[in-house]
Structure formats: structure tokens, C-alpha cells
Amino acid sequence: MSLLSQIPLFSGFDAEQLQHLEKHAVFRCFQKNSIVITEGDHSDSLYIIVSGRVRVFCSDENGKEVTLNDLKAGEYFGELALFDDKERSASVMATEPCRFLMLNKSSLLEAFRQTPDLAYNLIIHLTQRVRALTNNVKNLALMDVYGRVASTLLQLSERKGDRLITEIPLTQQEIANRVGASREMVSRIMKDLEIGGYIKVEKKKIVINDALPAHY
Numbered sequence: 534m535s536l537l538s539q540i541p542l543f544s545g546f547d548a549e550q551l552q553h554l555e556k557h558a559v560f561r562c563f564q565k566n567s568i569v570i571t572e573g574d575h576s577d578s579l580y581i582i583v584s585g586r587v588r589v590f591c592s593d594e595n596g597k598e599v600t601l602n603d604l605k606a607g608e609y610f611g612e613l614a615l616f617d618d619k620e621r622s623a624s625v626m627a628t629e630p631c632r633f634l635m636l637n638k639s640s641l642l643e644a645f646r647q648t649p650d651l652a653y654n655l656i657i658h659l660t661q662r663v664r665a666l667t668n669n670v671k672n673l674a675l676m677d678v679y680g681r682v683a684s685t686l687l688q689l690s691e692r693k694g695d696r697l698i699t700e701i702p703l704t705q706q707e708i709a710n711r712v713g714a715s716r717e718m719v720s721r722i723m724k725d726l727e728i729g730g731y732i733k734v735e736k737k738k739i740v741i742n743d744a745l746p747a748h749y
Contacts, residue, residue, distance in 0.1 A: 536665070540581060540607055542658065545650040557640040563627040570611065570625040577618070577638040581609045587702065590710065591623050599664070600711045603689075603701060608720030612655060615641055628701070630674060673713055679749030681712035682722050686732070690741060704735030722749060 535551040537543045543551060558564055560583075572591060582604060587593060589602040589610060601623055602611055609637065610625055615638050645652045649699050672681050685708060690697035709716045726732045726745070 536583060537581070540609070542581075542609060542654050543651065544654065550644070554640060554644060555634075557636065561633050561635060563631045563633070565627055565630050567627045567631075568622050568624060569627055569631070569633070570623075572621055572741070574621045574622040576611075576621065577614045578611055578628060578635045579609055579615060579638075579641060580611045580625075581634040581636070582606050583628040583632040584636055585627060587630065587631060588626050588628050589623050598710045599713060600707065601669075602662075614638070651744060658693045661733060667714060677749070678712060678714045678718050679722055681714070682719060683745045684740060685711050686741060686745070690739075697741040699739045702736060702737060725749070 535548065535555060537546065537551045537554060538548075543554075543586065545556075559578075561583075569587060570576070584606050586603060586605045587610070588600055589599045589604065590598050590599045601701070611621075613622060614621075641651075672684055686699065689699045689701065689703070691700055704714045705719045708723075709719045712719070721731070723734075727734070729746075731741065731743050731745055732740065
């Protein structure tokens with residue numbers, strides 16, 4: 534089975550089209566904590582995650598970071614450079630050992646012309662990301678730090694039985710990078726939630742045992 538056939542972006546492609554794309558693709562592997570893309574770089578490839586996870590983030594000249602997204606196998610990044618020929622808008626780091634399938638701009642633009650559904654699928658994907666980023670901006674502007682922490686924990690959690698557990702290991706600094714706050718403030722909030730029995734930390738994953746309070 535074609536790797537691309539398992540990616541929602543390429544639904545609707547026939548075997549010949551997928552084979553043509555994969556013929557022009559390049560496989561690359563990155564170790565954990567390796568930088569895959571650097572903010573400000575000039576490149577135009579689409580990266581499809583075959584295995585592993587990545588973190589998408591921006592940083593300033595002082596090294597302060599804000600995390601924009603986490604992506605897992607079957608998802609992809611780098612699509613903006615396909616359209617505007619501008620520098621990369623964010624950095625991407627492998628948070629696990631990763632294997633990528635990379636498609637260059639010319640191959641994808643040819644695929645857009647041959648299969649308009651691919652362009653439509655990509656527009657849907659971009660719309661979803663814009664909505665998610667809009668929600669993040671709303672939270673940063675209108676919520677206090679506790680509200681942003683609580684919202685982030687819930688967004689990153691999945692239900693397992695009667696509990697919610699974050700999908701990925703999270704340190705207090707990583708949470709702080711997501712919510713635009715200091716690690717010390719996040720540490721106080723997490724400690725109080727743990728004392729209150731709302732959460733507990735198991736191997737860096739956060740278990741939410743009860744509904745989080747509306748206010749801190």
C-alpha cells in the first residue's frame with residue numbers, strides 16, 4: 534500500500550498518481566530534538582510525517598519560545614511555502630525520532646493541476662489551522678494565565694476510561710511556552726491543581742481526574 538494513500542490530504546488520488554508523486558519524493562530521518570526547519574529559512578518542500586512527532590514553534594532573539602502546534606504521524610507541515618515563496622514562518626523540532634516524506638513544490642503544483650481535489654483538501658486543512666490559531670490568539674488575549682493553562686491541558690488530552698490524559702509528555706516549561714507565561718507561574722498553578730486532586734503527573738503525562746475549576 535502506498536504511504537501517501539494513508540494521508541487524508543491525498544484522498545481521491547489513484548494508484549498511478551500516488552506512485553508518480555512518491556517517485557519524486559525524498560525520505561529523511563531526524564533524531565529526537567533535531568531541528569527540521571528553522572524559522573526564516575528559504576525552502577519550499579512539504580514534509581509529511583511518516584513516523585514520530587514534531588513541535589512547531591517561534592522564538593525571539595533572546596531564545597524565548599512559543600509553541601504553535603504539535604503534529605504526529607499522518608500530518609504534515611511546510612505548506613505555506615508552496616504558495617508565497619517566502620521564508621519559513623516557524624521552526625519545527627522532532628520531539629521523537631522522525632521519518633519524513635518530502636515533496637518539492639514543482640511536483641505538488643503539477644499534482645494540483647491534475648487533481649483539483651488535492652488543492653481543495655489542502656484548503657480545508659489550512660482553514661482548520663487558521664481556526665485553531667484564531668482560538669489560540671483569543672485565549673491569549675482574553676484569558677488569564679490559569680484559563681490558558683486549563684484550556685491547553687484539555688486541548689492536549691484524550692479520554693481514557695473516566696480520566697483525561699495528555700497525549701504527549703509535558704514539562705512545566707513546555708506548558709509555559711504554549712500559554713505565554715513564566716515557568717514559575719505555571720508551576721504554582723500546576724502545584725495547586727495537584728494539591729486539590731484535580732490532576733496528577735505520571736511520567737510527564739498529566740492525568741486530569743476531575744473537572745478543572747473555572748477560576749484560579
